[in-house]
Amino acid sequence: MTASSDVSDVIEDVPRPAGGAGARAATLGGDRKGSVEQVALLLFILVPFAALVVAVPLAWGRGLSWLDVGLMVFFYFLGCHGITIGFHRYFTHGAFKAKRPLRIALAVAGSMAVEGPVVRWVADHRKHHKFSDAEGDPHSPWRYGESLSALTKGLWWAHIGWMFDEERTPQEKYAPDLVKDPAIRAVSRQFVLWTVVSLGLPPLIGGLATMSWWGAFTGFFWGSLVRVALLHHVTWSINSICHAVGKRPFNARDRSGNVWWLAVLSCGESWHNLHHADPTSARHGVERGQIDSSARIIRWCEKLGWAYDVRWPSASRIQSRRKPRVAEPA
Structure with a gap:
């Protein structure tokens, strides 16, 4: 199955919501980004990144406690798995089916990563997979060519620049199944609320645990700002780094690669070559020793009866997507 056919399988034969304007009003955001939204996006990129820059000197000056570390780690992996399991493997590719409470919980957890409405x-x-590393891909690092200067420019585009493009992917065309789902549509429209919850819980917990404003401040700094900045750049690295470098043992129609050193922080998403070779697979790290915490949690949900019809890759399925070995000369 190619990436483009995967997208078609997910969205074909799903009734389109009547009326483009009504559909846009039912979700969040139209076909073009307004200036206010672009300014807000810039702030959400720059402010957490500034916090990440000053994080080391603040930690050196004892502005970091074990409570701060716990808040940062907990909310990082809550949002990361919300993206990898929920937004990506479940909602985008249908790698498994979920009971309604899990479906809504995954939409909320992914929204708390502050990466946009579900x-x-x-x-x-889905548009990325349909046109992966070809014309039409929203964030390919090969957009400007293959020379060093072109790739440098392309990496910046794939990592951050594409988010400032005024043109938006039509939600009614690429996600009609989610547009017609009242619960998911509601979570998508409530993105600002879940952003406030995501950024507000760490300082609230830090302040109450220490009964101090300083505890609230460090909780916000580490558990909100630094955590969001780190998660954003790890996620964006899948778009940029994992489409420029890495090993490619599987047949994919694009330049997706496996980048091992991003595996833990990306919750298994950096085994990107296998993902593009087999987009609906619930597990991305299929080789021995390839850490994929997202697949492990999906397995737990399956055992609890919350997830079902999980598309686990069989040995034959993996082998069918593997590149043939080139015989060494005698």
């Missing part, structure tokens, strides 16, 4: 995120990613 319907818009899914629409962008």
